[in-house]
Structure formats: structure tokens, C-alpha cells
Amino acid sequence: MELTVNTSKRYTIRIERGALDQLGAYCASLFAPGKKAVVITDTHVAPLYLERVSTSLRNAGFDVTSCAFPAGEPSKRLSTIEGIYGHMAQAHITRSDFAVALGGGVTGDMAGFAAASYLRGIPFVQVPTTLLSQVDSSVGGKTGVDLPQGKNLVGAFWQPSFVLIDPDTLNTLSPHFFADGMGEVIKYGCIKSRALFDLLIETEDITSIMEDVIYRCVDIKRDVVERDEFDTGERALLNFGHTFGHALEKLHQYQGLSHGAAVGIGMVMMARLGEKAGFTAPGTADKIAAALEKYHLPVHSDLPLSQIVEATASDKKSTGSSINLVLLKDIGESFVHKVARSDLAALAEGCNE
Ligand SMILES: NC(=O)c1ccc[n+]([C@@H]2O[C@H](COP(=O)([O-])OP(=O)(O)OC[C@H]3O[C@@H](n4cnc5c(N)ncnc54)[C@H](O)[C@@H]3O)[C@@H](O)[C@H]2O)c1
Numbered sequence: 001m002e003l004t005v006n007t008s009k010r011y012t013i014r015i016e017r018g019a020l021d022q023l024g025a026y027c028a029s030l031f032a033p034g035k036k037a038v039v040i041t042d043t044h045v046a047p048l049y050l051e052r053v054s055t056s057l058r059n060a061g062f063d064v065t066s067c068a069f070p071a072g073e074p075s076k077r078l079s080t081i082e083g084i085y086g087h088m089a090q091a092h093i094t095r096s097d098f099a100v101a102l103g104g105g106v107t108g109d110m111a112g113f114a115a116a117s118y119l120r121g122i123p124f125v126q127v128p129t130t131l132l133s134q135v136d137s138s139v140g141g142k143t144g145v146d147l148p149q150g151k152n153l154v155g156a157f158w159q160p161s162f163v164l165i166d167p168d169t170l171n172t173l174s175p176h177f178f179a180d181g182m183g184e185v186i187k188y189g190c191i192k193s194r195a196l197f198d199l200l201i202e203t204e205d206i207t208s209i210m211e212d213v214i215y216r217c218v219d220i221k222r223d224v225v226e227r228d229e230f231d232t233g234e235r236a237l238l239n240f241g242h243t244f245g246h247a248l249e250k251l252h253q254y255q256g257l258s259h260g261a262a263v264g265i266g267m268v269m270m271a272r273l274g275e276k277a278g279f280t281a282p283g284t285a286d287k288i289a290a291a292l293e294k295y296h297l298p299v300h301s302d303l304p305l306s307q308i309v310e311a312t313a314s315d316k317k318s319t320g321s322s323i324n325l326v327l328l329k330d331i332g333e334s335f336v337h338k339v340a341r342s343d344l345a346a347l348a349e350g351c352n353e
């Protein structure tokens with residue numbers, strides 16, 4: 001399966017089982033033989049897939065180097081980026097060479113940011129290996145790192161030159177991170193597709209329709225990002241659940257509560273807020289919670305609501321004294337609603353019970 005993304009950079013997303021071994025061949029249609037490919041990965045993914053990817057690139061005539069950082073969200077910080085820059089400099093990477101992000105969303109966001117900023121920009125290719133990165137983070141060009149003060153506070157829009165999704169890589173993913181990716185899959189159903197949401201509820205074994213699920217999510221993201229690449233309007237819809245979700249990740253210091261799980265709790269909270277304010281069809285929050293529970297995700301945080309609301313201060317959907325909330329009318333129908341930041345605590349009252 002293939003999709004084309006028409007943004008400032010036009011690129012292909014290829015979804016193909018076993019395609020990891022074809023990476024070199026695909027890259028050969030984008031970059032000249034003899035160019036350097038720097039593969040950026042993490043310490044969990046390197047032993048699983050780095051050899052295959054490097055061999056494929058070498059067989060296609062590229063000069064391959066690689067670097068692996070310690071796996072996990074706490075690595076998604078500027079000091080890790082500095083290490084990647086150091087590796088690129090030692091390898092004498094130039095603007096006509098390219099980076100390959102091999103791994104999950106943490107790898108993709110950081111390799112993308114390193115590519116966006118090294119030499120003020122080199123091309124990069126996304127090879128996502130988690131469910132979350134295959135359905136969401138590898139597409140759309142948001143790259144960056146966390147700060148202790150908030151999620152993804154430093155970054156750049158930098159579109160990949162190509163995205164290669166090999167669903168077979170999910171066979172080695174832990175059940176925890178498979179569930180985590182389902183948090184974003186459920187998000188896509190909530191914001192744009194009741195049909196996808198119903199499919200997730202009705203399907204007994206989701207792994208049997210994974211390629212279809214990946215395609216549907218990526219197609220929704222492609223559609224939104226093509227209309228609003230730089231996040232000035234409609235793209236905010238992709239952030240459903242993230243206002244409280246990112247706040248929770250920050251409060252957990254990016255450890256112990258992973259992104260998809262945090263977004264899931266954030267979606268239930270925002271749906272309850274919407275129901276209480278009369279925007280969202282009654283029962284929507286319970287439907288989302290049931291979907292999350294089906295996929296072994298949490299639906300509630302024990303942290304005090306006041307702390308969660310306070311931690312939304314670094315949300316990028318804030319402007320001046322207002323914040324744009326992403327709300328649902330119903331499953332599959334989302335919209336943005338601006339409120340005064342000072343009203344958020346009262347609006348959110350009771351939404352995490
Ligand atoms: N840029 C975007 O649009 C966007 C969208 C959604 C999420 N994100 C970001 O993505 C990050 C989360 O991504 P993630 O959930 O992929 O986390 P991750 O990259 O940390 O991967 C999760 C874990 O799975 C391991 N792993 C990866 N692939 C594997 C495989 N095939 N087999 C076995 N283990 C494997 C990793 O080493 C890691 O331990 C967050 O930082 C989030 O903010 C970005």
C-alpha cells in the first residue's frame with residue numbers, strides 16, 4: 001500500500017510487510033549511490049533491525065554509519081541531540097547525505113530534529129518500528145525534544161523524504177507498547193472516523209487487520225496535515241487528548257506513563273469536560289474509556305486535577321491568556337474551541353473522576 005503526502009516536501013509512505021530489506025532499493029530512487037546514510041536508532045531496536053537495514057542500504061551503494069542512544073522517552077532531550085550531531089560531524093555528513101530514523105516515535109522525533117538542524121537541514125527517512133510511530137509520529141514532520149518544563153517544547157517542522165512502514169516489525173514489540181500505540185489509533189477514530197472507532201470495538205483480533213488500521217490512521221493524518229502543515233488551525237484536531245495527556249507525561253517526568261496511555265486518559269478527561277459543558281454527546285467519554293480498556297490502556301489518573309490543569313500551562317495550543325481545546329461533538333466529529341485559561345480549572349472540574 002502506498003500514499004503520497006503533498007506538503008512543502010512531497011513524499012511517499014509505503015506500507016509493506018517485510019519491506020525493511022527493501023529500504024536501500026527505495027532510497028536509491030531518492031539519493032545518489034555513494035552518498036552517506038546515517039542510521040539513528042536506539043539500544044533496543046539496534047540489535048533487532050540495524051544489521052538488516054544497514055545491509056540493505058549498503059547493498060544499494062550507500063556508505064552507512066549508525067549511532068544508537070539509550071532507549072526510552074527520558075532520552076528525548078537536547079543532550080541526546082548533541083550526541084547525534086557529534087556522530088554526524090565525525091562521519092562528515094553533508095547536505096547531500098541523509099539520515100534514517102529507525103525506531104519508535106522517540107527516535108523519529110529526535111532523528112528528525114537532528115536532521116532539521118544539522119547543517120541547517122539534511123534530508124531524512126522515517127522507518128518507524130512501533131505501532132505508535134507507524135500510525136502517527138513518522139508522518140507530518142513534527143520533530144523535537146522534551147524539556148523538563150513541557151513535552152516537545154523544542155523542535156521544528158521538517159518533513160521526511162520517505163516513510164517506510166514494515167508492519168512485521170510489530171512482531172517484536174512488547175504488549176505494553178502495542179497497547180500504547182492503540183491509544184493514538186483510538187484517537188484517530190475519535191477525531192475523524194466513527195467507522196474506524198467501531199472497527200476497533202468490533203474486531204476480536206486487531207492484529208489480523210493491522211495494515212488496514214495503519215493505512216486508515218496515516219490517511220487521516222495525511223489529509224489533515226496537507227491542509228495545515230504548520231499547525232495553525234485544523235491540525236490541532238490531531239492533538240485531541242494531548243492537552244491533559246502531555247500535562248500528565250510532564251508530571252510523571254516522562255517515566256512510567258507512556259505517551260499513548262497518557263493521551264488515552266487525556267481523551268477521556270476532555271470528553272467528560274465536553275459532555276459537562278454541553279458540547280459532547282452524552283456517553284461519549286464512557287465509549288472512549290471502553291475502547292481504551294479493551295486495548296489494556298488506563299482511563300484515569302490518580303494525580304490531583306489541580307496539578308494536571310496547572311501542568312497544561314506549556315500547551316502549544318495556548319495563545320496569550322486563551323487555550324484552544326480539542327473537543328468532540330460525537331465519536332468521529334471533532335472541533336476546536338477557544339476558552340480563557342483562567343476558566344479551564346472550572347470547566348475541567350469532575351472530569352477525572
Ligand atoms: N511527531 C509526531 O507527530 C508524534 C506523534 C505521536 C507521538 N510522538 C512522540 O512519539 C514518542 C513515543 O513514541 P513510541 O511510543 O514509539 O516510543 P519509543 O520510540 O520510546 O518506543 C517504545 C519502546 O519500544 C522499543 N521498540 C521500538 N520498536 C520496537 C520493535 N519493533 N520491537 C521491540 N521494541 C521496539 C523502543 O526501543 C522503546 O523502548 C513520544 O515522545 C511522543 O511525544 C510524536
Ligand SMILES: O=C(O)C(=O)C[C@@H](O)[C@H](O)[C@H](O)COP(=O)(O)O
Nearest residue numbers: 136140142151152235238239242316
Ligand atoms: O502531528 C500532530 O500534529 C499531532 O498533534 C500528533 C500527536 O499525536 C503528537 O503527539 C504530536 O507530537 C504532538 O505535537 P505537539 O505540537 O502537541 O507537541
Ligand SMILES: [Zn+2]
Nearest residue numbers: 184242259263
Ligand atoms: Zn500523540
